[in-house]
Amino acid sequence: MTSETRTGASRHYVLAAGGTGGHLIPAFALAVELHARGHHVALITDDRGANIPGKPDFLTAHVLPAGRFGKNPLGWPKGMAAVVEGRRMALRLFDAFEPSAIIGFGGYPALPALLAATSAGLPSVIHEQNAVLGRVNRLLSGRVDAIATSYAKVDRLKPRHAAKLHLTGNPVRPEVLTLREQDFPAFTEEGLLRVLVTGGSQGARVLSEVVPDGLAMLPPALRQRLQVTQQCRAEDLDSVRQRYAEHDIPAELGTYFEDMHERLADAHLFIGRAGASTIAELTAVGRPAILIPLPIATDDHQAVNTREMVKAGGARMIRQDAFQPKELAKQIQAMAMNPGSLANAAHCAFNCGRPDAAKDLADLVESMSGIDLMDVIRVGEASPRVAQTAARPQTSTRKAARGMVAEDQVGA
Template sequence: MVPAAALAAELAARGHHVALVSDERGVRFPGLFDDVQTHVLPAGRFTGGPIGWAKAARKMIAGRSMAIELYRGFKPAAVVGFGGYPAFPALAAAFHCKLPTIIHEQNAVLGRVNRLVAGKVSAIATSYAGVERLKPDHEPKVRLIGNPVRQSVLDLRDRPYPELDEDGIFRVLVTGGSQGASILSDVVPDGLALLPVHFRRRLQVTHQARIEDIDEVRAKYAAHQIPAEIATYLPDLPERLAWAHVVIARAGASTIAELTAAGRPAILVPLPGATDDHQTANAREITQAGGARTIPQHLFTATELAKQMQKLGLDTLALANAARCARSVGRPDAARDLADLVERIDQPSLFNPDAPARLQVVA
């Protein structure tokens, strides 16, 4: 939803009329689409065996019919899908109405819905130079765009990496994404406690945790005498990112995009159950560039975390270099470039000042 919102903001700034089509979950993200016209369509996940598949199919068919009716009044110049089952009915309706279509793939592995529609869309925008599961015959319509991030994160690119001297406070941000991650809550406090005393005493931690984990996490940090702020949600995450010397996180697409936009070194623990192991693929570019260290979850122990933290944190020059390496693989113009691609899909609309294009974001 974050890259969809970033595209919507860029298109609206250019004078286009943008609408969001998603399911009930998608339209509820706080603060992302407050000024955007929204439409809720039914969509289902094809899980749960034959009965679940039948229910999902009925929802998809109903959603497609509703989207076709919506297009008759809205008359979109283009439909942009951001993957996931909620995008499928609106894209299927766009194919029926012969509308220009674009899909954006946030991950380094083409997602299931995007794989399903890739052969029919007008263009495929990717976030990584190498994306697995793309067929060779799709290559002519692939464009490397990057993953759009919020302007508040993009603004961090103009701020220097926070200075760190040998006796200064070392700030650590721990985040498992929008839902937290229990493995980080289980391992990180104990891992930081294994650091040498002179390093541990400099730590200041902000840790986003699941609500069911928060009391235990708070107790662990207190027992280890490590100053830590624990929260289930960080509304000021961009500012926390600006403040951090190292980030310990999952390897979701938006997390990687924000780390590389801001230029922050990271220790990444990809979610092992992610579809097609896409989080491991997401982490590859920043890790190979030297901006992150990736630890598979089955190897993510307190001892291993302490070892990697010492390699990153005890050499201030190496740490600053890792920040530069993370920044080097960022694609800060992703929202602009994706908006350019959308406009080129319906070129005549650019030259009609009396009728700005009505562009639809499907997420």
Template sequence: MGIELSKHYVLAAGGTGGHMVPAAALAEELTRRGHRVALISDQRGVRFPGLFDGIQTHVLPAGRFQAKRPQGWPSAVREMLRGRAMARELYRTFKPAAVIGFGGYPAMPALLAAFADKIPTAVHEQNAVLGRVNRLVAGRVDAIATSYATTERLAVKHEGKVHLVGNPVRDAVLALRTRPYPLLEEDGIFRVLVTGGSQGASILSQVVPDGLAMLPITFRRRLQVTHQARIEDIDAVRAQYAEHQIPAELATYLPDMPEQLAWAHLVIARAGASTIAELTAAGRPAILVPLPGATDDHQTANAREITKAGGARTIPQPEFTAVELAKQMQKLGLDPVALENAATRAQSVGRPHAVRDLADLVESLDSPVSRLPVGKAAPHKEAFA
């Protein structure tokens, strides 16, 4: 589905990878359809390498409202209003057909400006819990795109404008869906990918090397690890792997994540929205350790669908010890058939057409003739395949 007339769209997203990656995927799809796209974010968002090459970008002020620091709210309001005024000025020349928010406070000025100018709007929620900014604007936007069949903190009164599309991933990750699970021979190399998301995770650095060291010697000798770690942890983690004589490549950022996923037999990770979307798109089994301090515990909610399907095992962080990791690794890794089945089950809950369906929804926002019926789950039934 598509609209022949070229249009302008504004995408507004907070500066974390969880917001920026799906926004970048949508920008790529809309551009491919002949539209022009502009991005509104903060300084972090516009610095993501390679995500928005060739896309017009704007950094606008956006106050952050912290519950524990109400004394900062007046300043946050002033910044938000200043950002809204700047967005309205942009809209006068760019003339967007719709404005799409991806969560995070930097998205708020763009949406407030769209409300003021009566521009059609939608928000996309990457997590299984509706985020704070998306909750604040849910009553005013025209559509709410979700990534999970069940989204917590979503008011019943807004369900009529909800569209289940999934969480868009990059084309390079989506391409893995047609590639077979990497061959795992009984005595062959067992490749493990450890990632804590765009910022790394210290708990994985503290536990994983010692957990892998507890595996039986015949299993341990087969390991090949790629581990993304925080810059402050990386030297200590490298030393741990060397001490345990486990071959490991360490990096603070993995620009070739699709290729890393392609050869990984097992992923040990946080349960961020982008991580889950990529695991289910590619079909990779995982051991998930949700971030306990995540807002509304959304990472635990994110992990439920893939875990229930049998594509992952979830270990709460307080229970994530070297002994527990070794136990779960043996249950998964010593049975190649079970591991490949887990990969298939992970892929079964993926929504490979997320970016297409989100783009269809976006194109429909200012076109009453092609607008989706209220409450329609998704533009294409195969989005749930």
């Protein structure tokens, strides 16, 4: 049921997100869902976000100053001045656009927009993509009306804010979500083993160094059936191509694949980083994975992101300092030597998916502006503003079956 059929009203919403894919992919997915419901949506971001591929044509981007706060306190006054200026510009935008709610997706560009929203008394929501609450979202969690999470357990979230929690999941691109209706590709003892390797938007040198040699160490019966697609940095392409040629392993290499969702559909096994969007897509589609968390990720959040998928049996995690060819070959054998084991891991990954994340997040956002909250999972007690607007009880038995997070599960 769309918002128009429920209320007859078209509303305005502002999304605010940092300029990386991890922040913007879920923001774009929410924008598409809200637009489909008849609402008007605008985006606040930085220069990178305004020009990133995949931004919906209808989504107008506004670039605001957003200071960064690093470890050197000498740069903090400049960062604060940028935040103050960005907040002032956001208030002017809100006066003109008259949004019903502001939704932040983390990243420094979201900070001035959400500060402006809370100071103006506008309804506000933050969405956390990772299993660890990010820095900007930690700063805002006490001010906003609702906190949407992608995981049932979120670290670095203060228990006193648990009443604001709503488990929505992490929205993924529509073209990826359609793959959920497809079966896991057939994998037999004689058939090809298709492996997809990516290292995030910029690639990862460690994957280029380890994966070819690790695959070469597999038993001949498995190695001879390999078909590899790997994303590499431009400067690594020639050396990685040479390694695969020396090992006589068929491999298609590239710095970027526009049809990544189609390659994911064909893959039997994924090897790569553990970013929030990556895991959301793997679980939405149901693909087993070997995950190597980025060791410099803030608060080690990529390692924490793997927790749910690994526990369910859909993935294996290898720390980068232990990511050696022999260890990779060992883990691949454990997952792929028996075709049934790989299919079972795919099923476990599939069960971790939250395919209705965009719809659930849109329901929560609409509820902030007077539209009944339909069936978003309530993690804690509703915040006062949500309690006033969310009159209907939850009706989805499917979502209720996922369970709710008790306050003692939330990291301090």
